[in-house]
Amino acid sequence: MEEYQGNFRKTKCPVVLLTKLLSTLIIYITTTIQTSQAQPNYNFPPYNVSEKSLEPRYVKMYDKIQVELNITCNHFSGNVGKIYMVSHDESVVKVQQEPVDIICYHEKINIVSFMIKGEFLGKTKVKLKFFGKSNNKLDEKDLDLKVIVKNRRLTNIFIIIVASFMIILNFGFGCKIEINVIKEILKKPIPPLIGILCQFILMPILGLTISQAFQMNNDIGFGLLVLATSPGGGGSNVWTLMLGGDLNLSLCMTLFSKIAALFMMPLWLYAVSRLYISETASVPYKHIAMGLLALLVPCLCGVVLRKWKPRVAEFIEKIIKPVAVIFVIFVITMGSITNVYIYLMWARKWYIVPSALLITYLGYALGYAFARITKQGHTRSLTIAIETGIQDTGVAIVLLQGTFNEPGGDIAAALPMTAALFTPFPLMILLTILHIHICWKNGKCERFGGPKNQKDNSVDIDSLQQNEKSLPLNTTQLSSFNV
Structure with missing residues (x-):
């Protein structure tokens, strides 16, 4: 250090002085780190062992990694010992290497490696066992290993496409919104309030009951x-x-639900999360706010377009239902492909599928029943049931992955993902029954999803009115129509 201080005194330029000071600090820190890494972790008479790889270690599903150890020989007498590696849970991690002999002849430092393969998501340990020349056990050490999802790129692409679809669909919904109807709902918001009660009182109680029933x-x-x-x-x-x-x-219920979630989610998580985990769960307020914007902004743009260009809005109304069908098909197919590991979890955790089915399908049934009890009509009860049963799995997944480190977040998110996969099936069955009923009633299917729309009916009425005008009617005949 005295040599460095002498050089600094000779240097008058502050830039050069600062550069030399920084370089000195970097050299000092680098030397310190290398020295600390070179220190052996395990000291035995015939050899010393230090870990070359740093913890924690991650391995992706179905991939292989090498765990390398530096061996420092203290005696050059040939075979001085062995090292064994054993997996605590071979369903998570498998060790692909046989026991390694430690050979010390001329080189002081040798490197030995063990091949490890990730089998499935989870956390486990591998045990290193050190033996001497006479096969006497010297020591053992546990290494933590985590197996994580192999490819997130496809999942990220899937999320981007789904978000783009939702923006387009919300824009189309805005073209169909009737402002007068929205005003009436806001003046008497009984149906949205019923939906919020189902969403944040009924569903959390149902979730707690199912989780406790399956322990x-x-x-x-x-x-x-x-x-x-x-x-x-x-x-x-x-x-x-x-x-x-x-x-x-x-649309009103979805908006109210996302606003209420900013308050109700923290309340429920604070009250009962300690039954499941010791970590503190953080509510993804940013993700919920982004969901609000993704709903409001496109819908408002659709409303403006309907006022400004009615014909364009009518065209968008016609294509919005086919786009919705394409969206549903895409979510079901690509959602299944991007989350293949979930199918393997179903075999390992048998209660995932039953609990996902119960929370979703009972949500539909109880939401509809509660709406009918409160004297809502079939159409509104159906809407409340759909809103109750379909949860925002995106919010749930973001919260879980933010609460747990990998792979804990992916494991915890397996249930919301499973629920998302099974959510459409009863609705698809109901849609098929409705379509068959309409076909049976009308004799043929004019459109997918319903009979002729109001625009087609209005054309028929106009033609009838024109025919009536062409008929010669006297005052006696006209008076016969008066009541």
């Missing part, structure tokens, strides 16, 4: 709780449109 006091049980307390998803608007529900009411 899911773990991260997957917490995933069920997060799903049950999440707001309504954008898919509810799509299915409301396709099943002939009240689209205006559905």
Whole structure:
């Protein structure tokens, strides 16, 4: 250090002085780190062992990694010992290497490696066992290993495409919105309030009941709780449109649900999350706010377009239902492809599928029943049921992955993803029955999803009125129409 201080005194330029000071610090820190890494972790008479790889270690599913150890020989007498590696849980990690002999002849430092393969998501340990020349056990050491999802790029592409679809669909919904109907709903917001009660009182209680019935006091049980307390998803608007529900009411309920989630999710998580985990769950306010913007902005643009260019808005109304069908097909197919690991989890955690089915399908049934009890009509009850059963799985997944480190977030998110996969099936069955009924009633299917629209009916009425005008009617005949 005295040599460096002498050089600094001779240097008058502050820039050069600062550069030399920084270079000195970098050299010092680098030397310190190298020295600390070179220190052996395990000291034995015949050899010393230091870990070359730093913890924590991650391996992707179905990939292989090498765990390398530096061997420092203290005696050059040939074979001085062996090292064994054993996996605590071979369903998560398998060790692909046989025991390694430690040979010390001329080189002081040798490198030995063990091949490890990731089998499935999870956390486990591998045990290193050190033996001497006479096969006497010297020591053992546990290394933590985590197996994570192999490819997230396809999942990210899937999320981007789904978000783009939802923006387009919300824009189309805005073209169909009737402002007068929205005003009436806001003046008497009984149906939206019923939906909020179902969403944030009925569903969390149902989620708690199911998790306790299956004894899911773990991260997957917490995933069920997060799903049950999440707001309504954008898919509810799509299915409301396709099943002939009240689209205006559905959009209002989705909006109210996302606003209420800013307060109700933290309340529920604070009250009962300790039954499942010790970590502190953070509500993804940013993600919920982005969901609000993704709903409001496109819808308002659609409303403006309907006022400004009615014909363009009418054209968009005609194509919005086929776009919704394409969206549903895409979500089901690509959602299944991008989350293949979930199918393997179903075999390992048998309660994932039953609990996902119960939370979703009972949500539909109880939402409809509660709406009928409160004297709502069939159309509104159907809308409330769809809004109750379809949760915003995106909010649930973001919260879970933010609460747990990999792979805990993916494991906990398996239940919301499973629920998302099974959500459309009863609605698809209902849509098929509705379509068959319409075909049977009309004799043939004019359109997918319903009979002729109001525009077609208005054309028929206009033609009838023109025919009536062409008929010669006297005053006696006209007076016969008066009541």
